[in-house]
Amino acid sequence: MSYLIKPTGYKALLNLSQTEMGIKMIKDFFQQNLSSELRLRRVTAPLFVLKGLGINDDLNGTERAVTFPIKDLNDKQAEIVHSLAKWKRLTLADYHIEKDYGIYTDMNAIRSDEELGNLHSLYVDQWDWERVMGEEERNIDFLKEIVRRIYAAMVRTEYMVYEMFPQIRPVLPQQIRFIHSEDLLRRYPTFTPKEREDAIAKEYGAVFIIGIGCPLSNGEKHDGRAPDYDDWSTVAENGQKGLNGDLLVWDSILNRALELSSMGIRVNKEALLRQLKACHAEERKELYFHKRLLNDELPQTIGGGIGQSRLCMFYLRKAHIGEIQASIWPDEMREEARAAGMYLI
Helix, strand or coil: CCECCCCCCCCCCCCHHHHHHHHHHHHHHHHHHHHHHHCEEECCCCCEEECCCCCCCCCCCCCCCCEEEEHHHCCEEEEECCCCHHHHHHHHHHCCCCCCCEEEEEEEEECCCCCCECCCCCEEEEEEEEEECCHHHCCHHHHHHHHHHHHHHHHHHHHHHHHHCCCCCCCCCCCCEEEEHHHHHHHCCCCCHHHHHHHHHHHHCEEEEECCCCECCCCCECCCCCCCCECCCCECCCCCECCEEEEEEEECCCCEEEEEEEEEEECCHHHHHHHHHHCCCHHHHHCHHHHHHHCCCCCCEEEEEEEHHHHHHHHCCCCCHHHCCCCCCCHHHHHHHHHCCCCCC
């Protein structure tokens, strides 16, 4: 079901022309900073991949990929990508990228099962990035260091927006905070996961929640993760599980947490086998991607995705992602949004 949040008294700070100008400046500036921070080179990415190779991402495991037949391949099925986590790792291996270097790309996807609203669209655009790391770096400290570098690029970008549009004042704290999903549960034991995210993001302004996909002490997961890209089952030095997480900021327009990035250290052979078993998905071991990983043909990597439209939405103080990107929305939502000051492209 679609759901529209209508902030009281909302009025866009920028007109349509200024918004388009801001979107371009943000995208150009941020990807240059991201590339410099993480030593990434840009590569061209696919919009679709062949079905049955295990390359497409399963996200929470319930989303259906958009598929179509390919006439010149005897009607073999292709899938629109959900994201490129596994494709990037294959590309790093095939391009022979060295340790401490990586790639990024413009990822465009269609997620037809999204529940449409202020933050979710059928169309997904993000910077997908992946970087080669050493096995000795499979620890929380390394994960945090990469998160801090990404966040530094976000802070610089917000100040660039302020220089361009002085009416948009910076709100991001200079440093990002970290908390494990288990500690978050202990802090707010009666809250739902989303309520916990709202509470901690409002308190800190910007936070990275570690451990997405691992079962918590209450038997539930903070959020779902597919078993074959992020490592959410490895036990860290502090005894908590997970080498991945989500980066959230507080959105004062919508009065809730806004997830800008999902990322993590990727599975090695041991973590892949452990997580496939935990998710009753061991048949995936016979797929192309999984065979290459189990045969030690893929490098150890860290990677993630950063939402382009969401980032622009936050920086430009927009209340709906449809004010940033062109997509399809229910007619009723368009009408209600326009009445509430949100003009959907």
